[in-house]
Amino acid sequence: MGGFAAATAVLKVADGCYAVDLDGDYGFEHALNGGYLMAVLARAAIGESAHPHPIATSASFLRTVAAGPAEVRVEPRKSGRTATVARVILAQEGQDRVEALITTGTLDGDAEPDYSVGQEKIPPIEECVTFGADNGFTRRIDLRYDPATMGWLDGRPSGVPEIRAHLRLREPYDPDGILLALAVDALPPVVLNMSASGWAPTVELTWHMRAVPAPGWLAVHGRGRLVSDGWFDEEVEVWDSTGRLVAQSRQIARVGRGRS
Amino acid sequence: MGGFAAATAVLKVADGCYAVDLDGDYGFEHALNGGYLMAVLARAAIGESAHPHPIATSASFLRTVAAGPAEVRVEPRKSGRTATVARVILAQEGQDRVEALITTGTLDGDAEPDYSVGQEKIPPIEECVTFGADNGFTRRIDLRYDPATMGWLDGRPSGVPEIRAHLRLREPYDPDGILLALAVDALPPVVLNMSASGWAPTVELTWHMRAVPAPGWLAVHGRGRLVSDGWFDEEVEVWDSTGRLVAQSRQIARVGRGRS
Numbered sequence: 239m240g241g242f243a244a245a246t247a248v249l250k251v252a253d254g255c256y257a258v259d260l261d262g263d264y265g266f267e268h269a270l271n272g273g274y275l276m277a278v279l280a281r282a283a284i285g286e287s288a289h290p291h292p293i294a295t296s297a298s299f300l301r302t303v304a305a306g307p308a309e310v311r312v313e314p315r316k317s318g319r320t321a322t323v324a325r326v327i328l329a330q331e332g333q334d335r336v337e338a339l340i341t342t343g344t345l346d347g348d349a350e351p352d353y354s355v356g357q358e359k360i361p362p363i364e365e366c367v368t369f370g371a372d373n374g375f376t377r378r379i380d381l382r383y384d385p386a387t388m389g390w391l392d393g394r395p396s397g398v399p400e401i402r403a404h405l406r407l408r409e410p411y412d413p414d415g416i417l418l419a420l421a422v423d424a425l426p427p428v429v430l431n432m433s434a435s436g437w438a439p440t441v442e443l444t445w446h447m448r449a450v451p452a453p454g455w456l457a458v459h460g461r462g463r464l465v466s467d468g469w470f471d472e473e474v475e476v477w478d479s480t481g482r483l484v485a486q487s488r489q490i491a492r493v494g495r496g497r498s
Numbered sequence: 499m500g501g502f503a504a505a506t507a508v509l510k511v512a513d514g515c516y517a518v519d520l521d522g523d524y525g526f527e528h529a530l531n532g533g534y535l536m537a538v539l540a541r542a543a544i545g546e547s548a549h550p551h552p553i554a555t556s557a558s559f560l561r562t563v564a565a566g567p568a569e570v571r572v573e574p575r576k577s578g579r580t581a582t583v584a585r586v587i588l589a590q591e592g593q594d595r596v597e598a599l600i601t602t603g604t605l606d607g608d609a610e611p612d613y614s615v616g617q618e619k620i621p622p623i624e625e626c627v628t629f630g631a632d633n634g635f636t637r638r639i640d641l642r643y644d645p646a647t648m649g650w651l652d653g654r655p656s657g658v659p660e661i662r663a664h665l666r667l668r669e670p671y672d673p674d675g676i677l678l679a680l681a682v683d684a685l686p687p688v689v690l691n692m693s694a695s696g697w698a699p700t701v702e703l704t705w706h707m708r709a710v711p712a713p714g715w716l717a718v719h720g721r722g723r724l725v726s727d728g729w730f731d732e733e734v735e736v737w738d739s740t741g742r743l744v745a746q747s748r749q750i751a752r753v754g755r756g757r758s
Contacts, residue, residue: 293701293702293729293750294558294701294702294750296556296558296599296702296704298554298556298575298576298583298599298601300575300576300583301576315558315560315594315597316558316560316561320728320752321701323558323560323597325585325597334575337575337583337585337599339556339558339597339598339599339702341558341701341702341750343729345727346727349726349727350726351724351725351726352692352725352726352753353657353658353659353692353722353724353725353726354723354724354725354726355723355724397613398613399613432612432613441553441554441581441601442553442554442556442599442601442704442706444556444702444704444748446702446731446748446750448724448726448729448731449724449726449727462613463614463615463735463743463746464611464613464614464615464708464709464743464746465611465612465613465614466609466610466611466612466613466614466708466709467605467606467609467709469553469603469708470613471706471708471746475723483723483724486723486724486731486748488704488706488746488748490553490554490601490706492580493612
């Protein structure tokens with residue numbers, strides 16, 4: 239079995255057109271994971287840019303995507319010294335399934351922040367808990383959850399839409415912009431702590447890469463601000479092993495109504 | 499002089515194609531305001547959708563836009579019972595200047611939130627301050643700033659990238675999704691409190707309409723989480739006069755280096 243680099247590899251077949259073979263391990267019964275798909279889109283965007291980092295990615299999830307062959311088209315919108323923008327579309331069986339606008343840029347790995355909020359508290363890894371069936375996602379990704387945010391597992395949802403976890407791949411892989419794309423959509427829906435259940439389909443997700451992550455575990459902090467009218471937001475901040483904020487996201491999604 | 503409705507009016511000239519006449523009052527010397535442009539894009543998206551509300555808007559600001567004639571193209575991407583998605587492009591002088599993905603949907607004006615964070619403190623309007631030259635923007639939009647976030651005006655920046663204000667139009671206009679598009683990008687850049695100066699060009703801005711706003715003033719809370727490597731994020735929450743969270747946004751922008 240190949241690793242994360244192989245699962246997100248894109249093969250150039252024409253100008254701005256890439257073939258991919260999507261790995262069913264990065265998904266669940268309903269669909270492939272949106273973060274995994276954004277990782278694939280980021281690879282294609284970077285392939286067509288002079289810049290190495292996905293600074294801003296806004297993805298609309300039009301239709302579910304299945305494992306297997308797919309195509310990614312990169313349509314240039316602007317090429318600049320500071321920022322390059324492309325429209326990036328993932329199609330499967332001749333149908334566009336995900337459309338994104340991706341801004342690439344070049345971050346300085348040695349930059350010291352001029353200002354940063356502090357990282358919220360998360361227990362050390364050894365005090366965290368695991369969960370999940372023996373499926374592809376948990377075989378690939380090692381998630382250690384803050385037990386204070388996992389009461390919903392035992393029928394005691396906290397009533398606060400928050401989930402926090404430490405994250406790394408189960409293979410040697412130093413965090414980069416591609417893994418950050420996965421990390422911002424790797425948590426279970428935060429509304430599980432609001433007695434919601436089942437799949438919570440993401441409608442739109444925007445994430446920003448803010449710094450080059452250091453090697454080691456990532457800490458992934460997810461929370462919602464408003465659950466109303468069948469919609470909820472989920473904001474994720476990703477912190478690296480040195481305590482630096484490296485990625486931010488917000489998605490808007492539908493509250494799940496089905497059985498999980 | 500026409501009002502906000504006239505300044506954001508779109509005239510259908512062909513299928514999915516609208517003519518607009520952009521009003522220079524909603525801008526500054528460098529460019530028209532991004533929120534104003536998103537208000538125009540929202541009108542065009544709604545014109546092509548069965549849904550009345552701009553649930554999610556992700557805009558990439560490719561090039562500056564000037565006052566005067568422009569064209570908006572709406573390219574359908576998905577039409578659904580819950581959500582309709584379109585690519586919406588603003589072009590001027592034959593060149594695409596802004597590209598957005600806009601998801602429209604239908605919010606229930608009577609929905610009671612299942613969960614909401616509370617509104618952060620902002621002083622009452624009579625304790626707030628105004629500022630701004632006698633330009634078009636301040637003639638159109640009435641902003642009353644929390645003095646605790648305006649020290650930068652007197653050379654005493656707070657060191658915290660936060661600005662809060664009450665907002666309304668200087669005309670009778672009940673808040674709606676179009677005004678919310680303007681509101682999420684109406685504040686001066688929060689990095690003015692970090693001794694930055696000058697224009698801070700927005701690269702990408704995503705905003706979500708979360709509820710139908712009540713009549714009256716809006717409260718606009720802006721803050722940044724990380725200023726690093728020449729980039730900063732600005733998150734804005736908009737609350738209506740009943741204390742309900744009605745819009746959320748995050749933009750990624752460049753720290754201004756020029757003179758203001």
